[in-house]
Amino acid sequence: MNKVLFFAHLRDTVGQESITIEAAGKTVGQVKAEMSEKYNLQKLDTVMTAVNEEFASNDELINDGDEIAFIPPVSGG
């Protein structure tokens, strides 16, 4: 099982802070595409992904238990 976290406008669109999916064996890019389709997420090319709290490339493979987070352009400071 994998927890998927949403932040900022993605959270507003999805309507949930997190969901749980089965993503082991998929790539970050595949999960991103699935989420995009399921929730009709826009401008996903500007959204980064983190796996276990570290930025991950689209081609990185997800393992069971990994926490996935979608990181829209940040605006701290």
Place this chain on the structure above:
Amino acid sequence: MNKVLFFAHLRDTVGQESITIEAAGKTVGQVKAEMSEKYNLQKLDTVMTAVNEEFASNDELINDGDEIAFIPPVSGG
């Protein structure tokens, strides 16, 4: 009468914080030269002068009552 103030190493050399002289009608440069000779002050070309708390050129004329200060290279901050 004019008060002349010395700071930092000039004060150590002169041995006094200030002296009183008669400088009305003289230029800053003249007073500087007199002080230099009287107290054997070194490197006076690196020393700025202030008249009434404002930097003054060597050719500025001193009026009675003006306060003259010799300002060695500063090192605040």
Place this chain on the structure above:
Amino acid sequence: MNFEIAKEPINTQSVIDKVVQREAGAITTFIGTVRELTKGKKTLYLVYDAYEPMAVKKLEQIGSEIETRWTGAKVAITHRVGKLDITDIAVVIAVSTPHRADSYEANRYAIERIKEIVPIWKKEHWEDGEEWIGNQLETKSYPTGKPEEEDLNE
């Protein structure tokens, strides 16, 4: 804990205290405050949200980057989350270094880097609406899905 996400108002002095060192001749601080007007539009308040554990890690990473790049530098950063009113403090960055030029440069590096890689977002609230602020120009994309080294040197 030199790198923190805070739910309560930030005490600037306590952040500064973390970087005091006998080898330092200079401490710079950057205090990001909530400005009332942005491009003529009046902000009522902001809400900051963060992916907290990752945000702390990324602040720590920025600290390591600075300590590698500027010898003798010591860094502390606290970023606030939650609702902030005008003039409230969103972030405090303190950097101490032996010499002053480094202190300004390293501090500036920290704030630019925060705006690049630390998962914190602000939502602006105006009289006529609200919006999550991202990369405002929407010129940035991440083809590989993560920030690249050159994103820093824009």
Place this chain on the structure above:
Amino acid sequence: MNFEIAKEPINTQSVIDKVVQREAGAITTFIGTVRELTKGKKTLYLVYDAYEPMAVKKLEQIGSEIETRWTGAKVAITHRVGKLDITDIAVVIAVSTPHRADSYEANRYAIERIKEIVPIWKKEHWEDGEEWIGNQLETKSYPTGKPEEEDLNE
């Protein structure tokens, strides 16, 4: 009184408080502290002396210069005099501006300008002696007897 010479320890927060403004998104502070080692030589303590009324005027002048050059900037500077131990604060400069780049630049300008025109001197005390510190390289001279505009842009 945004520009002060202080005989007692400087409270950094109180200097920062003077520049808080609703229009500001950034406040930078520079805190000059007494460093233990300079070029490998161990400082025991420093003594700062000032031509106080003129020093205050010159700090005010620096504030005016900044407020002219960086629109919307607000400045406060306090410089300490007397005996200072290692890590003690010699000077605090606080600058607030609408945008952060200005805040760093204006703050940096202030410290460089202090080292140029504000009549304050430090005497370093080492184990084997003491000395008033001036322009250490002794490369600077004032042919007209006062600092020139171009002295700033070295």
